[in-house]
Amino acid sequence: VQEGWSGSLDLHVELAGGGGRRAGLERALRAAIRGGRLQPGERVPSTRALAHDLGLARGTVAEAYAQLVAEGYLRTSPGAPTRVAAGLEPPPRRADADPAPDEPLRFDFRPGVPDVGAFPRAAWMRALRRALAEAPDRALTGGDPRGRPELRAALAGYLGRTRGVLADPDRIVVCAGYTQALGALCHALRDAGVRTVGMEDPCLHHQRAVAASTGLRVAALAVDGDGAQPDALPAAAGAVVLTPAHQFPLGATLAPERRAAFVARARDRGTVLVEDDYDGEFRYGRQPVGALQGLAPDHVVYAGTASKTLAPGLRLGWLVLPERLLEPVLAAKRVYGDTQVLEQLALAELVRSGALDRHVRRMRQRYRRRRDALLTTLADRAPAMRARGIAAGLHVVVDLPDGVREDDVVARAAGRSLAVGILGPFRHAPAPGDPQGLVVGYAAPPEHAYAQAVVALGDVLASAP
Amino acid sequence: VQEGWSGSLDLHVELAGGGGRRAGLERALRAAIRGGRLQPGERVPSTRALAHDLGLARGTVAEAYAQLVAEGYLRTSPGAPTRVAAGLEPPPRRADADPAPDEPLRFDFRPGVPDVGAFPRAAWMRALRRALAEAPDRALTGGDPRGRPELRAALAGYLGRTRGVLADPDRIVVCAGYTQALGALCHALRDAGVRTVGMEDPCLHHQRAVAASTGLRVAALAVDGDGAQPDALPAAAGAVVLTPAHQFPLGATLAPERRAAFVARARDRGTVLVEDDYDGEFRYGRQPVGALQGLAPDHVVYAGTASKTLAPGLRLGWLVLPERLLEPVLAAKRVYGDTQVLEQLALAELVRSGALDRHVRRMRQRYRRRRDALLTTLADRAPAMRARGIAAGLHVVVDLPDGVREDDVVARAAGRSLAVGILGPFRHAPAPGDPQGLVVGYAAPPEHAYAQAVVALGDVLASAP
Numbered sequence: 012v013q014e015g016w017s018g019s020l021d022l023h024v025e026l027a028g029g030g031g032r033r034a035g036l037e038r039a040l041r042a043a044i045r046g047g048r049l050q051p052g053e054r055v056p057s058t059r060a061l062a063h064d065l066g067l068a069r070g071t072v073a074e075a076y077a078q079l080v081a082e083g084y085l086r087t088s089p090g091a092p093t094r095v096a097a098g099l100e101p102p103p104r105r106a107d108a109d110p111a112p113d114e115p116l117r118f119d120f121r122p123g124v125p126d127v128g129a130f131p132r133a134a135w136m137r138a139l140r141r142a143l144a145e146a147p148d149r150a151l152t153g154g155d156p157r158g159r160p161e162l163r164a165a166l167a168g169y170l171g172r173t174r175g176v177l178a179d180p181d182r183i184v185v186c187a188g189y190t191q192a193l194g195a196l197c198h199a200l201r202d203a204g205v206r207t208v209g210m211e212d213p214c215l216h217h218q219r220a221v222a223a224s225t226g227l228r229v230a231a232l233a234v235d236g237d238g239a240q241p242d243a244l245p246a247a248a249g250a251v252v253l254t255p256a257h258q259f260p261l262g263a264t265l266a267p268e269r270r271a272a273f274v275a276r277a278r279d280r281g282t283v284l285v286e287d288d289y290d291g292e293f294r295y296g297r298q299p300v301g302a303l304q305g306l307a308p309d310h311v312v313y314a315g316t317a318s319k320t321l322a323p324g325l326r327l328g329w330l331v332l333p334e335r336l337l338e339p340v341l342a343a344k345r346v347y348g349d350t351q352v353l354e355q356l357a358l359a360e361l362v363r364s365g366a367l368d369r370h371v372r373r374m375r376q377r378y379r380r381r382r383d384a385l386l387t388t389l390a391d392r393a394p395a396m397r398a399r400g401i402a403a404g405l406h407v408v409v410d411l412p413d414g415v416r417e418d419d420v421v422a423r424a425a426g427r428s429l430a431v432g433i434l435g436p437f438r439h440a441p442a443p444g445d446p447q448g449l450v451v452g453y454a455a456p457p458e459h460a461y462a463q464a465v466v467a468l469g470d471v472l473a474s475a476p
Numbered sequence: 477v478q479e480g481w482s483g484s485l486d487l488h489v490e491l492a493g494g495g496g497r498r499a500g501l502e503r504a505l506r507a508a509i510r511g512g513r514l515q516p517g518e519r520v521p522s523t524r525a526l527a528h529d530l531g532l533a534r535g536t537v538a539e540a541y542a543q544l545v546a547e548g549y550l551r552t553s554p555g556a557p558t559r560v561a562a563g564l565e566p567p568p569r570r571a572d573a574d575p576a577p578d579e580p581l582r583f584d585f586r587p588g589v590p591d592v593g594a595f596p597r598a599a600w601m602r603a604l605r606r607a608l609a610e611a612p613d614r615a616l617t618g619g620d621p622r623g624r625p626e627l628r629a630a631l632a633g634y635l636g637r638t639r640g641v642l643a644d645p646d647r648i649v650v651c652a653g654y655t656q657a658l659g660a661l662c663h664a665l666r667d668a669g670v671r672t673v674g675m676e677d678p679c680l681h682h683q684r685a686v687a688a689s690t691g692l693r694v695a696a697l698a699v700d701g702d703g704a705q706p707d708a709l710p711a712a713a714g715a716v717v718l719t720p721a722h723q724f725p726l727g728a729t730l731a732p733e734r735r736a737a738f739v740a741r742a743r744d745r746g747t748v749l750v751e752d753d754y755d756g757e758f759r760y761g762r763q764p765v766g767a768l769q770g771l772a773p774d775h776v777v778y779a780g781t782a783s784k785t786l787a788p789g790l791r792l793g794w795l796v797l798p799e800r801l802l803e804p805v806l807a808a809k810r811v812y813g814d815t816q817v818l819e820q821l822a823l824a825e826l827v828r829s830g831a832l833d834r835h836v837r838r839m840r841q842r843y844r845r846r847r848d849a850l851l852t853t854l855a856d857r858a859p860a861m862r863a864r865g866i867a868a869g870l871h872v873v874v875d876l877p878d879g880v881r882e883d884d885v886v887a888r889a890a891g892r893s894l895a896v897g898i899l900g901p902f903r904h905a906p907a908p909g910d911p912q913g914l915v916v917g918y919a920a921p922p923e924h925a926y927a928q929a930v931v932a933l934g935d936v937l938a939s940a941p
Contacts, residue, residue, distance in 0.1 A: 020637065020830065021638040021837065022638065023640045023766050043640070049636055053637060054830075055637075066762050127613045127617050130616050132608055136605060139608075143600065143601055150789060152589050152788050152920075153788045153789035153791065154789075171514055172487050172488065172513070187813055188814065191812065224808075224811040299491075323619065323814075324818065325816060326814060326815065343689075345682070345685065347659065349788075351789065354819070368485045457613065
């Protein structure tokens with residue numbers, strides 16, 4: 012398939028067997044259509060282009076097309092391209108090929124997702140347009156495992172200003188989301204001799220899987236109302252993943268003396284502290300809670316993400332690394348792949364222009380209103396249920412009264428097309444006697460439906476046995 | 477930091493110590509600037525916004541700012557936001573913090589990169605705009621490990637039409653580039669009990685590292701002028717990665733009888749064949765070479781990428797999987813992370829609109845002209861050097877005459893600010909006696925400089941001892 016006219020389509024055809032070139036072409040096209048390689052509705056090239064590509068006379072191709080139209084394989088209509096006919100028996104597909112239509116729940120209170128309906132599409136489009144207009148050609152080759160310098164410079168300023176992170180752009184590694192960042196980090200820790208990583212219990216279950224996939228052993232670290240307990244960290248743990256600003260999922264803030272204790276442990280024994288600052292931008296009181304990293308930048312790996320401030324679908328996250336971990340993480344990241352370039356440049360532009368700050372402030376107000384409405388409804392409709400972890404973030408934990416099981420609430424909610432998170436899956440080793448609790452994410456429902464959603468949730472909880 | 481006015485910046489400030497609120501604020505700001513958290517040139521919030529955030533009187537903040545201006549920490553100018561002053565001593569940085577300015581080589585003939593200067597920026601922008609306008613909110617949450625259905629449907633048609641791949645959209649998994657795709661695949665193979673994967677020798681060195689990172693043993697598979705040798709595949713190999721259309725780097729096309737032999741081995745012994753179709757769209761003769769996958773879709777994993785047709789910086793690749801590998805790969809991919817959503821939607825739009833076909837055809841013509849110019853120059857200037865693998869792709873291999881070492885050519889080229897690939901690093905176990913050869917990628921130089929670049933390369937090769 013060579014030369015050809017630009018403007019035409021590519022079609023892969025293997026001419027084989029006897030009977031002349033026209034017959035060979037017809038056979039090849041029939042086989043491609045029957046076999047499903049050419050699917051119903053798909054355009055085929057113009058006779059002129061295909062003839063050129065295959066080194067055939069144009070008339071030969073036209074005759075073959077006409078024959079296939081006559082046989083019902085192709086269809087033509089005046090002024091439109093020739094296409095594969097729709098009425099043919101489809102190729103064999105998996106029995107369950109068509110997944111259930113992607114029907115949304117009526118109300119989704121599961122944690123972990125922001126209000127993507129508020130994603131600043133116009134600002135993002137402007138930032139992308141500028142990024143695409145200004146990106147040097149070389150940027151499009153990717154190949155910088157640390158990420159684009161424009162974004163690292165912008166993040167260094169932003170993280171210092173908003174989160175108290177001491178971020179040298181040269182020690183930032185931009186990743187294709189937190190999952191990739193954690194994978195590359197665990198990989199590097201393992202290569203550096205770490206065997207065991209402590210993870211809060213409960214914690215995001217997915218991150219246990221990521222760490223385990225790199226060969227690390229995951230040790231449970233107990234959590235209470237002051238956050239993770241430093242004394243409970245096993246001696247074997249060469250690293251520990253913490254959520255100091257807003258423990259996930261319980262919502263506690265890591266107490267100052269515990270921050271100090273973790274830092275002391277890191278200084279004394281070389282334990283690497285990984286600070287997962289997944290929702291640090293969203294804090295509703297006046298008590299500031301800066302990043303742990305600012306206290307001990309040589310011992311703390313700071314991990315941030317655009318998933319909560321913008322949208323998880325962007326897949327952008329970042330690590331701010333102590334000097335000694337920079338090269339090992341870069342080496343490990345190579346096997347996870349580079350980070351998409353244009354969206355890095357767009358995010359840099361969003362930070363530089365102040366549009367990200369504006370968006371975060373707007374969303375902080377919105378989420379606080381949502382939280383308040385949720386707490387009011389809980390107090391009214393289900394006063395026996397206490398909400399925790401309310402000072403920050405995009406979710407609260409609701410303790411269930413004695414005798415009420417998480418699974419029962421989930422089932423009752425599902426009956427009303429409503430989904431809610433529960434604590435069980437976040438525990439390292441769930442047991443029947445565990446205190447039961449809901450994890451209510453209040454960011455996911457779209458804004459216009461939020462009031463109604465909270466009423467529906469109140470109904471579910473008020474009807475708890 | 478609560479409420480606040482949208483439109484303002486966020487600033488993390490911890491008020492601590494005695495001496496009143498104004499003194500506390502001054503101390504906190506000084507520390508942030510001295511410590512590098514607030515960097516020179518960074519804007520600080522308006523007095524009004526910061527006062528509101530911290531629950532201070534606006535006058536208190538204004539006085540603190542005035543004091544810091546007087547001390548040289550901040551600077552103001554009429555009508556402009558207050559910023560951190562530029563003249564302060566910078567925070568300590570790594571000695572080698574500023575990398576060498578990203579000075580491009582004059583001419584880059586290393587393989588693996590297309591002509592990103594021809595990236596269809598306008599078409600991509602149109603596709604992105606449409607994707608962003610039409611994406612349902614839910615798409616922005618990501619969370620579909622297979623990738624967006626719009627792109628999977630578009631790819632199924634495109635791959636069937638252009639590469640002869642039998643691609644059911646339900647068996648396509650869109651990944652954040654080939655590296656991630658190969659990582660998730662190797663992970664799944666390992667979990668399915670595969671211990672050893674065969675890889676062509678020579679092959680892309682990076683992919684050996686990716687496979688090894690998942691715990692697989694990599695076995696070398698000999699290659700000759702007919703491509704990989706089926707008889708040389710160790711019995712222990714439960715999978716093998718092949719480049720049937722254009723062996724990387726040697727450029728052979730896998731011979732028909734060898735295709736059949738690999739498929740037979742897969743049928744008889746369950747060996748998984750991985751088809752890395754990295755540059756399959758670029759073929760210059762009239763001999764079609766369809767995907768191996770079309771012969772045995774139940775045994776071949778087809779892997780494709782946008783890196784050569786568009787740009788590596790997009791980080792988009794895909795796997796077409798046999799039924800039995802779909803769930804294992806999806807499970808493995810979860811620990812590598814989801815794939816960025818908006819660029820998936822943009823690529824789907826580019827395929828649907830025919831713009832990708834047009835771009836590929838245009839580039840195919842361009843690359844063929846470049847290849848021809850390169851071969852002509854080689855024949856003129858260095859007739860002792862034979863070029864191989866010229867029928868397809870974006871690179872050729874140039875065999876060096878006896879006594880000429882790869883490293884010497886690289887050094888001589890570097891002296892003229894010219895880079896060229898060599899075979900050595902692609903060999904599994906390079907040895908002093910290996911035949912010496914260059915791997916000349918002719919896609920990377922920008923179009924306007926290509927003629928000059930080829931002349932410079934000719935000079936380097938003509939001066940070979």
